[in-house]
Amino acid sequence: xxxxxxxxxVRGSELALLAVGLTLVFGVLRFANIAQVEFATLGAYGMVLxxxxxxxxxxxxxxxxxxxxxxxxxxVYRVVFVRLLRSSAAMAxxxxxxxxxxxxxxxxxxxxxxxxxxxxxxxxxxxxxxxLVTPTQLRLVAISAVALAVLIAVLRLTPLGRSIRAVSAxxxxxxxxxINRKRITDVTWFIxxxxxxxxxxxxxxxxxxxxxxGFGLLLPVFAAALLGGLGSVGGAVAAAxxxxxxxxxxxxxxxxxxxxxxxxxxxxxxxAVGFVMLVVVLLYRPQGLxxxxxxxx
Amino acid sequence: MLDFLLGVxxxxxxxxxxxxxxxxxxxxxxxxxxGLVGFFGxxxxxxxxxxxxxxxxxxxMAIxxxxxxxxxAAVGRLGRTLAAEYWAxxxxxxxxxxxxxxxxxxxxxxxxxxxxxxxGFFSGLGPQSRDLAWLGLAALVLALCWWVSQRVTGAQFGRxxxxxxxxxxxxxxxxxxVVGAKVRVMAISAPMAALAGSLYTHYISFIxxxxxxxxxxxxxxxxxxxxxxxxxxxxxxxxAIVQLLFDVTRFIDDVFDIPSENAGGLRxxxxxxALLGFLYFRSGGLxxxxxxxxxxxx
Numbered sequence: 001x002x003x004x005x006x007x008x009x010v011r012g013s014e015l016a017l018l019a020v021g022l023t024l025v026f027g028v029l030r031f032a033n034i035a036q037v038e039f040a041t042l043g044a045y046g047m048v049l050x051x052x053x054x055x056x057x058x059x060x061x062x063x064x065x066x067x068x069x070x071x072x073x074x075x076v077y078r079v080v081f082v083r084l085l086r087s088s089a090a091m092a093x094x095x096x097x098x099x100x101x102x103x104x105x106x107x108x109x110x111x112x113x114x115x116x117x118x119x120x121x122x123x124x125x126x127x128x129x130x131x132l133v134t135p136t137q138l139r140l141v142a143i144s145a146v147a148l149a150v151l152i153a154v155l156r157l158t159p160l161g162r163s164i165r166a167v168s169a170x171x172x173x174x175x176x177x178x179i180n181r182k183r184i185t186d187v188t189w190f191i192x193x194x195x196x197x198x199x200x201x202x203x204x205x206x207x208x209x210x211x212x213x214g215f216g217l218l219l220p221v222f223a224a225a226l227l228g229g230l231g232s233v234g235g236a237v238a239a240a241x242x243x244x245x246x247x248x249x250x251x252x253x254x255x256x257x258x259x260x261x262x263x264x265x266x267x268x269x270x271x272a273v274g275f276v277m278l279v280v281v282l283l284y285r286p287q288g289l290x291x292x293x294x295x296x297x
Numbered sequence: 298m299l300d301f302l303l304g305v306x307x308x309x310x311x312x313x314x315x316x317x318x319x320x321x322x323x324x325x326x327x328x329x330x331x332g333l334v335g336f337f338g339x340x341x342x343x344x345x346x347x348x349x350x351x352x353x354x355x356x357x358m359a360i361x362x363x364x365x366x367x368x369x370a371a372v373g374r375l376g377r378t379l380a381a382e383y384w385a386x387x388x389x390x391x392x393x394x395x396x397x398x399x400x401x402x403x404x405x406x407x408x409x410x411x412x413x414x415x416x417g418f419f420s421g422l423g424p425q426s427r428d429l430a431w432l433g434l435a436a437l438v439l440a441l442c443w444w445v446s447q448r449v450t451g452a453q454f455g456r457x458x459x460x461x462x463x464x465x466x467x468x469x470x471x472x473x474x475v476v477g478a479k480v481r482v483m484a485i486s487a488p489m490a491a492l493a494g495s496l497y498t499h500y501i502s503f504i505x506x507x508x509x510x511x512x513x514x515x516x517x518x519x520x521x522x523x524x525x526x527x528x529x530x531x532x533x534x535x536x537a538i539v540q541l542l543f544d545v546t547r548f549i550d551d552v553f554d555i556p557s558e559n560a561g562g563l564r565x566x567x568x569x570x571a572l573l574g575f576l577y578f579r580s581g582g583l584x585x586x587x588x589x590x591x592x593x594x595x
Contacts, residue, residue: 031382032382032385032386080573080577083577084576084577087576087580089381089382090327090329090381090382091576091580093329093382093385094329094518094522094572094576095573095576095577097331097515097518098515098519098569098572098573098576099569099573101512101515101565101568101569101572102566102569102570102573104562104565105562105563105565105566105569106562106566107562108558108559108561108562108565109555109559109560109562109563109566110559110562111559112556112558112559112562113558113559113561113562114558218389219386219389219390219393222386222390223390226383226386266401268397268400268401269397269401271393271397272394272397274390275390275391275393275394276394278386278387278390279375279387279390279391279394282375282379282383282386282387283375286379286380286383
């Protein structure tokens with residue numbers, strides 16, 4: 001059971017960082033950015049790139065990659081999505097799918113399809129209540145928790161956060177109240193890009209750097225954002241950890257014992273848990289578990 | 298060279314069927330189907346599995362069509378509660394679910410290695426005349442699907458679909474059955490994709506989970522957007538152009554000095570750039586949809 005909790009915290013942290021970015025951008029622009037998960041891929045490859053050209057410590061590598069991806073996200077919004085959103089949210093969504101494929105295609109063209117490892121020292125796992133945890137995983141969970149807590153504090157307590165929430169709640173009213181919507185949207189994209197890159201960097205430290213590391217998270221991340229109610233940051237965080245827990249529980253529970261035998265859900269179906277939860281929630285509660293907005297969002 | 302172009306033409310015609318199917322959903326009705334490859338997969342695996350057990354090919358094809366129609370109607374019903382963007386994600390999730398099942402139920406689908414040695418048509422002919430016959434068959438099916446698509450969009454039902462696309466609330470307020478329209482258009486278009494899947498499986502004698510990757514859906518989207526979302530003639534042209542582009546770039550590593558596994562990325566890049574470029578600079582596509590000014594009457 002301890003292992004389930006540890007695994008869920010690690011997975012939930014990654015999902016939460018990405019789902020929060022997705023939900024923030026959706027709140028401000030009413031458009032679901034499929035390319036959000038590629039910020040993770042870009043962050044991880046960005047770190048590999050920084051490590052290969054500059055002799056700086058691992059912390060600085062990560063920081064440079066995260067800030068660079070954040071700025072890239074703003075640029076992509078300004079150059080691509082401002083124009084596509086003028087046609088419609090649907091066009092922007094198709095465009096974000098194209099962008100997601102393009103990002104991976106560019107990386108594959110430049111560095112090839114093989115996964116890469118970050119140059120990190122080997123670690124010994126520690127035993128916490130019967131669960132095996134590496135120090136990297138502990139750091140991953142702690143750093144994500146701090147990042148998410150800071151984000152929520154900024155959104156709740158600062159004038160900037162109030163402006164972001166105002167724009168998501170009612171763009172016209174926010175503009176009428178003198179909030180600079182363009183600046184707020186830029187800031188939102190920066191946060192989405194930077195948190196996505198942070199997820200990528202942490203994932204790369206825990207496992208490896210690969211082309212599909214972002215796209216493979218697409219459906220669980222969307223599931224978490226939708227479960228939380230698109231636009232709701234707290235909801236996305238809660239839903240991400242909940243989804244991770246359900247994923248790990250489903251794989252651990254012996255369903256065969258119900259009919260007097262052994263029958264586990266094969267581990268290959270991990271991704272399916274998210275899909276099924278996603279489809280069921282979309283069917284019965286399209287506004288999400290914690291969302292207020294109904295049907296058309 | 299001729300053999301190569303013939304092969305491209307056959308696959309382009311099969312993809313043209315997929316493009317017609319997607320165009321009915323996305324172009325005419327505004328349904329963002331990001332899981333089109335799922336319906337393709339239903340047709341392909343129905344053919345693969347039934348011929349593997351010795352069933353005659355028409356039976357496999359028919360099973361695929363019926364299953365796809367039922368699945369299409371069910372997915373269309375999801376549109377009852379879901380806004381367009383949510384529906385798009387749900388279709389992507391369902392197609393991925395299907396791919397996972399295909400990958401992991403070895404007893405039914407032979408898992409990752411896929412089903413090979415699916416019987417092809419025209420096996421008595423030589424290689425070149427065989428491909429010519431295939432081209433004729435694929436073009437015939439494509440023409441049939443095009444005709445059905447024209448019938449659907451040209452009739453009053455087509456006007457309702459366009460109204461559902463542009464103004465769903467207005468359509469509902471005029472007394473049109475919005476969900477019913479979505480269900481029907483999915484039930485008509487999904488079997489087309491299944492038919493394409495079945496033909497493709499017979500043509501290359503193989504179906505595996507690798508062919509159900511989301512990239513296939515993405516390729517069809519590129520064809521539809523390049524050709525002109527909403528224009529059935531345009532999307533067929535788009536299918537031909539994009540398929541040619543995708544196959545010609547196969548030789549890209551002969552021209553440029555890059556490793557072949559990196560060149561695979563370059564091929565995808567070309568397709569992605571085409572899609573994004575058209576969305577950006579010419580969102581109507583090469584042959585934009587023509588709309589009459591007075592289009593909707595109940």
